[in-house]
Amino acid sequence: MDHGEKSKVIILNNKDDINLTLLNEDKLFLFRDSFISSEVLYRSSEKLAGIGICNIHLPEKKVNFSDNLYRILGYEPGSFIPTLRLILKFVHPEDKKILKGITKIESEVNNNSEFHRPLRIITKNEETKYVSINSKLKETENAQTVMISVKDITMEMKEIMKLREQNKELKRINAQLSAFNMVASHDLQEPLRKIQIFSSRMESINDATPHNISDYTFKIKNTAQRMQQLVSDLIAYSETSKPDIKFEKVNLKNIVKGVLKEMAFHIDEKKASITTSELPEATVIPFQIHQLFVNILSNSLKYCLPDVPPKVTIKQEDVTDIDLNKLTGYNKSDLISISIEDNGIGFDPIEAENIFLVFKRLHGKLEFDGTGIGLAICKNIIDNHTGYIRAEGNPGSGTKITFTLPRDRN
Template sequence: MNLPLKFIARSERFLKIIFGASLFIVLVMGGVAYKYIKELSKSIDDVQHNYQVHIALERMASALKDAESGKRGFMISRDSTYLEPLLVSSSAFDNSLKDLEELTKNNPEQQKNIAELKIKVDKNIEIFQKTLELSTSNDFDSPEFIAAFREGRQTMNSVRFKINQMTAHENDVLSLAREISSKRLSNAPMLVYYVLILSLLILLLTYLQITKNLKILKEKNELLETFKKSTIQSEIISKHGNWIWHIEENIYEYSDNLYRLLGEEPQSFDPNLDNYLSFVHPDDVEKLMEHVEEMMENEDLPFIHYRIIQKNGAIKHFKAYAKLLVDSDGHKRLLGTTADITNEIENYRLIEKRNLELERSNKELSSFNYVASHDLQEPLRKIQTFLSRLEDKEKDKLSNSGKLYIERIKSSSSRMRSLIDDLLQFSRTNKSEEAFEESNLNILLETAKHDLAEIIGDKRARITSDSMPSMKVIPFQIKQLFLNLLSNSLKYSRENTPPAITITYSLTNASDLPKIKYSKFNTYHTITVQDNGIGFDQEYAEKIFILFNRLHNKNEYSGTGIGLSICKKIVDNHNGYITAVGDTNTGSTFTVYLPKT
């Protein structure tokens, strides 16, 4: 459950990294593009510059040609209009030179060339003037003119050469710049392509990641929706409502069921403290407020109990618990759960009432015990004592029937005594946890046998027993159990057959216990008391444990019908079971199962 959320947290980090990387790439690309554009515009500038230099040089060369051809035209025709270009070209030279100087001020090589060119041009113009003066005097054949003419052509050629040289140089510079810039620009398309691919990849990755996250969020959302539904359901079933108090904003949120607990329609009033307190029982308002204030200071507080009064007048008991939550931004919220425990309280009161009734009836029972033990015994004891006085002192004066009546009274009163004694024994056989102690059962059995020594001797009974382990029992009750079972076997023995009683011990699994389907314990100590007495019809196997139930006429066998009931009560006190199996031919077998703890 936590894994996908953790995954989203991780992917949030991943998305941040992706975003950072994309930003970086875009910035780098922008920088690179800027650099390329700059490069391109510089190379355009270079071309432009080169073009201008060419033009200037061209203009100069053409002006020179114009002047030369004008000069020749004038010499042939003597028409002074031919000299016009000559006048223009002088200033054109100057302008062109100035232009060139301006254009090539960053190029020291060209500056030097311009300086040389200037000298050559000046010299050319000087020779030009000289030849023009000589031609004016018509001295065409003079060696002076011829020399000047030749020299003019020579300088003219050297100027032209210089111009060509400069043009060539300018072309060199341009082609060099072109080479550099084309080298620089040749990587650009490839780079752009790669960056594009990379960007697409990142975009794809981001898309996948976001889709994945959205899917997880959707699943989580569905889960939340389910939880919300089950919360609403459990609120209704278990009668509780939830609320949130945003402490700083003093805003409350109440769940629908909280309204229902108050006996109102969901969200039927504004969730705030005043509205809520209007439902609280006036006696409990102060207590509730105190507790709410404590909640904001202490982390863990016990439940608070208070009452509310619904609009229809019904009083309900509420139990509330709240816990302060501080989120990562430091906002404080009190998360609370309020439960309607009216039913529990009513049940508790009912149980309390029943308990009181039980206590009262227990008291009555113990006062009955006292009456039985003391007040009933006292008159009986006196009857018996007076009887013994009568027998001792007056027996001789009585007729035979009088003596018989005394015997009858004696036997009835002794029977009444044993009834009272057994009843008392039965009512005192109670369960109390403190009475349980680790006891040696062999010793308890021996004590029981010791108490019965007289009758065992009289009947020449033989008792054999297995060794039994120590157990946590109520010792005097287990002794009583042995005593009652043994005396039962001794009492219902066969005439003329000495009683033989066999006590065996074993362990039994709960699943093997007869008639017991569900048991708290896995294993049971199993003690079997088997005799060779008169037995009983299996039909009565259950009945013999019921109080005052006797299978025989009391004249045949003495007995109160309480002994085996006491046995059952003792075994019940030990969370055990007792069963009886009877056969009128072979005798009876009593089996006691005591849980192995």
């Protein structure tokens, strides 16, 4: 349309919409536009970005929530009147100190200083969400106001935690590969070399006396049995890393009863006494927890003091601060802790961490039979249950192994 041409403008109002119809001799133009108030635009942007706003007016401590902050907390906008005390009720117990620091901002920071804090909140439906907190102090002649933006970062945090778990698993697999490389280069080849040596000697014996033949045959048999045990332990170790494992709610005392029945002959042979207290229910992988008790009890029977019958106590323990530090994100009520304590030869406390390393032997194989895989299997099993296992002991004073794991699976 030329500027010189005459045009007719018709304006029709319909709520927020304005239809502009421009008419001239040749063409009909229809324009539709929407005039949105700044408040509507703000609310839409806030919701789209997943951000909520909280303003705290100081020193009166008056609190205002934006509509989307209500939604982030799982409520309808305006469904309750926010207060500082009420805000803290939404914060995860372990993260309350973060938000308390923000409410004291006026005495701790200079004007316009900014704080950035991540924390967990509990919504109306008991869902845990992760949010990032960005707070800023604004001062005017009449008042101070803390402005807090709350961004829902739950999806981002879940991805980060997933990546952390994957990295942790990769490190564990790399450690296993290094250990397998060591056993393939030494532990598996060493018995094979002995079998070859003793077989060659048998072939080259000129005075093939029954005593010589019997001695070499005995050594070959023992060496072959040791390698067979090593291969069996390696298979058991690899079995604990299978992904298709199912958790079930069971009573741990029933599992221990099955273990004691399975090991009855060995227990009688050692004249051992096993004392078991009441044990709790837990959601676990039953066959793995069975293997865990078998391996720990086997060690207690094996590493006993000369001429001293083994005594083993299995009981539930109180969850300690050590356990909580290792298993972050849990309360004491979420966890169970079980100990197996014996009166055996013990170990040097400096080896408390090494005792769970794969193929790590604290004693020579001439002193005690073993492949050094048993407790490494236990560590793998507890890792599968996202738990924590530790050992305590002193030479000649016995060993206490304690494992802590979640009572239920979320």
